[in-house]
Amino acid sequence: MKTEMKKKGLQYVPGAADDGFGFFPVITCQIAGSGAPEVLWVVLHRRRQLPAKQEALAAAEAELALAFKNPPLPSAPERFLDHLRQRGFSELTDYKVAKSFDEDRHSALGDEYQPAFGEAAARNDPVLHAAVMRMVDQKIADNDPPETRETVERLLAAGYSPEYVRRMIGLLIVSELTQGMFDQTPFNQKRFVENLHRLPEIPPPK
Numbered sequence: 001m002k003t004e005m006k007k008k009g010l011q012y013v014p015g016a017a018d019d020g021f022g023f024f025p026v027i028t029c030q031i032a033g034s035g036a037p038e039v040l041w042v043v044l045h046r047r048r049q050l051p052a053k054q055e056a057l058a059a060a061e062a063e064l065a066l067a068f069k070n071p072p073l074p075s076a077p078e079r080f081l082d083h084l085r086q087r088g089f090s091e092l093t094d095y096k097v098a099k100s101f102d103e104d105r106h107s108a109l110g111d112e113y114q115p116a117f118g119e120a121a122a123r124n125d126p127v128l129h130a131a132v133m134r135m136v137d138q139k140i141a142d143n144d145p146p147e148t149r150e151t152v153e154r155l156l157a158a159g160y161s162p163e164y165v166r167r168m169i170g171l172l173i174v175s176e177l178t179q180g181m182f183d184q185t186p187f188n189q190k191r192f193v194e195n196l197h198r199l200p201e202i203p204p205p206k
Contacts, residue, residue, distance in 0.1 A: 002094065009033060012058030018105050022049040022178065023056035025063060027084060028075050040077050043089040051182040116167060132170040151196040160200065168199050
């Protein structure tokens with residue numbers, strides 16, 4: 001869906017942003033021309049993290065529908081940007097556009113792809129990172145499930161560093177906790193074990 005302002009070819013385009021843990025509503029302001037559109041700004045709502053890409057897209061579409069219902073807001077890009085800021089959106093400056101809506105994060109980023117558990121994640125919230133690492137260590141110590149220790153030994157033997165192995169397992173734990181929160185269901189031990197067997201392949205966010 002595109003909300004188009006015919007004058008000057010102005011378009012407000014809904015979308016979804018993926019940070020490796022979930023998806024956020026995105027609105028792009030661009031000017032259509034004969035070639036590639038000129039992007040004026042891109043905003044996302046970081047406090048509205050959703051588990052599915054389609055849900056984030058729907059939230060962005062709903063935001064545009066609300067803004068441009070009768071009586072519509074002024075279409076001037078800067079005024080609409082101010083409106084979105086008041087609605088909780090913030091400008092996005094570091095991003096990469098996928099070739100299609102269905103392209104996964106790994107394919108979109110290519111050689112730049114990094115799972116969301118690297119050094120940046122540890123620096124962003126060291127307290128949360130430490131808490132997740134304690135969960136990993138507890139699962140290894142308790143042998144609960146046994147596949148946790150087996151996975152650690154397998155990946156260490158393959159040449160991965162102990163810290164990297166712990167972070168991969170930590171990402172799986174966070175993924176299950178987040179999914180359980182959204183679905184209001186218990187920790188899915190079966191899916192956790194299945195994903196342990198797949199490591200070092202990181203499952204895409206749902």
